[in-house]
Every structure is written in C-alpha cells, then in structure tokens.
Amino acid sequence: MGRPRCYAQLLLGLLLLRLSWCLVVADDGGGAEEGGGVFPVVVSTWPFREAVRVAWEVVSPSGAGGSAVDAVVAGCSACEMLRCDGTVGPGGSPDENGETTLDALIMNGTTMEIGAVAAMRYVKDGIKAAKLVMDHTEHTLLVGEKATSFAISMGLAGPADLSSPESIEKWTIWRQNQCQPNFWKNVIPVGSCGPYHPIGVPSEESKGSVKHVLEQTQGGICQGLLEPNNLLEPMNSLKSVDRHNHDTISMAVIDKAMDQYQDLLHMLMMKLVRVEQLVMVVESMRRGMEPRDAAMDAILRIARKYPEFVGAVFAINKKGVHAGACNGWTFQYSVRNSSMQDVEVITVAP
Numbered sequence: 597m598g599r600p601r602c603y604a605q606l607l608l609g610l611l612l613l614r615l616s617w618c619l620v621v622a623d624d625g626g627g628a629e630e631g632g633g634v635f636p637v638v639v640s641t642w643p644f645r646e647a648v649r650v651a652w653e654v655v656s657p658s659g660a661g662g663s664a665v666d667a668v669v670a671g672c673s674a675c676e677m678l679r680c681d682g683t684v685g686p687g688g689s690p691d692e693n694g695e696t697t698l699d700a701l702i703m704n705g706t707t708m709e710i711g712a713v714a715a716m717r718y719v720k721d722g723i724k725a726a727k728l729v730m731d732h733t734e735h736t737l738l739v740g741e742k743a744t745s746f747a748i749s750m751g752l753a754g755p756a757d758l759s760s761p762e763s764i765e766k767w768t769i770w771r772q773n774q775c776q777p778n779f780w781k782n783v784i785p786v787g788s789c790g791p792y793h794p795i796g797v798p799s800e801e802s803k804g805s806v807k808h809v810l811e812q813t814q815g816g817i818c819q820g821l822l823e824p825n826n827l828l829e830p831m832n833s834l835k836s837v838d839r840h841n842h843d844t845i846s847m848a849v850i851d852k853a854m855d856q857y858q859d860l861l862h863m864l865m866m867k868l869v870r871v872e873q874l875v876m877v878v879e880s881m882r883r884g885m886e887p888r889d890a891a892m893d894a895i896l897r898i899a900r901k902y903p904e905f906v907g908a909v910f911a912i913n914k915k916g917v918h919a920g921a922c923n924g925w926t927f928q929y930s931v932r933n934s935s936m937q938d939v940e941v942i943t944v945a946p
C-alpha cells in the first residue's frame with residue numbers, strides 16, 4: 597500500500613511550508629466495534645480549551661450531530677478567531693516582510709483525502725479554505741495568492757488585512773534588532789537586515805548544471821528534512837524565532853475506533869518531530885505497547901541522538917487511552933470525551 601508513505605511525505609512537505617494548522621481527522625466509516633463507547637474524543641495540542649469545546653459541541657453525542665471533519669473545522673476556526681496563544685491565525689506571527697499569511701491542513705481519516713493551503717494571503721479562514729481544497733479540487737495544496745483567489749471564489753470573505761497591531765509590533769521590534777534572529781544562512785550581510793546575497797555556493801560549471809541542481813533540489817526536499825541539522829525548522833519566517841511560540845494547533849477528532857493505518861492519524865505531529873517517530877509510535881502500539889510507553893520510547897530515541905531537540909508526540913489507542921511525551925520543553929494538550937464534564941488540559945513534563 598502506497599498510502600501511508602504518501603501521507604508521511606505530504607506531512608513533511610507541508611511542515612516545510614510552516615504549517616499554522618495541522619489538522620487530522622479520523623473516522624473508520626463505521627466498521628469497528630472495538631472500543632465503541634470511548635469515542636468520540638477530541639484532542640488538541642496546547643491548552644486551547646475553547647477550540648476543543650467548540651469541536652466537542654459539533655461532534656458530541658448530544659451535540660449538533662456533525663462529522664469529525666466538521667468538528668475539526670469548527671474547533672480550529674474558533675482558534676483562528678480567538679488568535680489562540682496570540683500566534684495562531686490572522687493577526688498572528690508575521691513573516692520577514694511584516695505580513696501574516698496562513699497555513700492550514702485537514703484530512704479525512706476514512707478516505708485519506710487531504711486539503712491544504714499555505715502562505716495564503718488576505719483570507720482569514722485558513723482551515724475553511726483547506727476544507728474547500730479537499731472537498732472541491734483534486735489538488736492537495738494551494739499556496740499564496742492562488743490559494744487566496746481560490747478561497748474567495750469559493751465564497752470565503754476577503755480580501756482582508758491579516759495583520760494586527762501585535763503582529764506589526766512584533767515585526768517592528770525585530771527590524772529594530774537588525775532583523776535578528778532570522779533563518780538565512782550562507783548569505784551576506786550577516787547580523788543585519790537584507791537584501792541578502794548568497795555566499796559559499798558551489799560554482800556552476802555550465803548552464804546545463806542549473807537544471808541538474810534544480811532536479812536535485814526537488815528530489816531532495818523530503819530527504820533534506822531528515823538530515824540531523826534540519827529538524828523541520830520552518831524557513832524564512834519569524835514564526836519560530838521564539839522557539840516556544842506555539843503557532844500551531846493540531847487537533848484530531850476521533851469518532852470511532854480505528855484500524856491500523858488510522859492509528860497513524862491519531863498521532864499529532866509537533867514541530868521538530870519526524871514522521872518516522874510517529875510511525876514508530878504506531879508500530880509500538882500495534883505490538884501492544886501502552887500509549888505512554890510508545891510515546892516515551894519514540895521521544896527517547898530522538899533525544900539520545902539529539903539531546904537539544906525540542907518536540908513532543910501524543911498517542912491515543914483504540915481504547916481511548918492517551919498519553920504524551922516530550923523533550924526540551926513542557927508540553928500541554930487538551931482532551932474531551934463523553935465522561936468528562938469539560939475539557940481537560942494535560943501537562944507533560946520532559
């Protein structure tokens with residue numbers, strides 16, 4: 597089956613484009629019996645209680661009767677509107693030109709369909725745009741102004757200014773600090789604002805080699821991400837200048853027990869964690885490991901090699917048992933299921 601691999605590569609590719617949202621939905625289409633009563637469950641990275649409450653209202657047995665996908669859209673739209681953590685959604689972290697653009701991804705766990713937008717300008721509804729891409733195109737990802745014109749043509753509001761006083765201020769302070777820190781490398785000037793010029797690039801022997809370099813680059817994008825010194829850091833953006841900015845919400849709504857591949861979708865991917873680690877957690881759970889041990893095992897394996905890495909994984913099994921593990925920071929996630937009175941925020945210490 598080519599599917600899971602495809603999924604992994606997509607996720608990598610999208611992270612490269614610095615996701616503001618990474619949304620995962622699973623729904624087994626009504627096949628599974630195991631663990632029946634424990635679902636639906638809504639989980640989200642970070643203590644974004646309001647987002648989880650809104651999603652729960654949509655998918656809960658006594659709620660609006662929406663699908664898992666609807667719930668994720670509602671929950672994440674809430675976060676975009678509330679600008680959760682000050683960084684998610686319109687008015688959130690600016691790029692180096694001072695502009696805020698949005699990224700979002702959504703997946704239907706049954707069909708494995710994905711829709712995503714990246715670096716979308718002038719439209720405030722990132723997650724709704726992603727769903728429109730999934731529902732109404734054969735594409736996976738639309739970017740920049742092409743995403744904008746698509747979203748507006750499909751009925752979303754725009755064009756609108758995605759800046760806020762806070763995002764402008766953040767950018768102004770960064771400019772005053774000589775544009776430091778930033779994500780440029782092998783360029784001059786060092787330590788001040790651009791324009792930048794490349795240094796130390798291998799000289800090209802002939803015009804013919806340009807194509808060769810291009811081909812290599814295109815083929816190497818995903819592989820490049822797996823190299824030790826390139827831990828999925830978003831590029832060319834102020835977003836991760838403060839590494840402890842959240843910037844991202846990942847939310848999963850699980851409405852039924854799942855099969856083996858859908859386990860994968862229940863791993864919420866954090867910045868700086870690699871897809872292999874997620875696959876490993878799933879494999880471990882399949883072999884009978886508890887979510888806590890599986891998550892811990894994956895994190896420890898990375899930490900042993902790269903003690904400095906900052907990341908977290910979250911795992912949930914077919915019985916609805918969930919756990920997280922992290923390294924380099926204290927990580928929180930939020931959960932709601934039918935026996936809880938309200939959203940529970942769980943803190944995971946490294």
Ligand SMILES: *[C@@H]1O[C@H](CO)[C@@H](O)[C@H](O)[C@H]1NC(C)=O
Pocket residue numbers: 633634635915916931933934935936
């Ligand atoms: C909901 O989650 C709590 C704690 O995470 C757990 O104890 C409980 O069994 C779960 N409820 C269901 C119906 O699975």
Ligand SMILES: *[C@@H]1O[C@H](CO)[C@@H](O)[C@H](O)[C@H]1NC(C)=O
Pocket residue numbers: 621622623663664665666704705706707
């Ligand atoms: C996923 O897509 C299928 C086919 O279009 C649909 O029947 C199902 O309801 C979708 N799942 C969710 C959770 O929306």
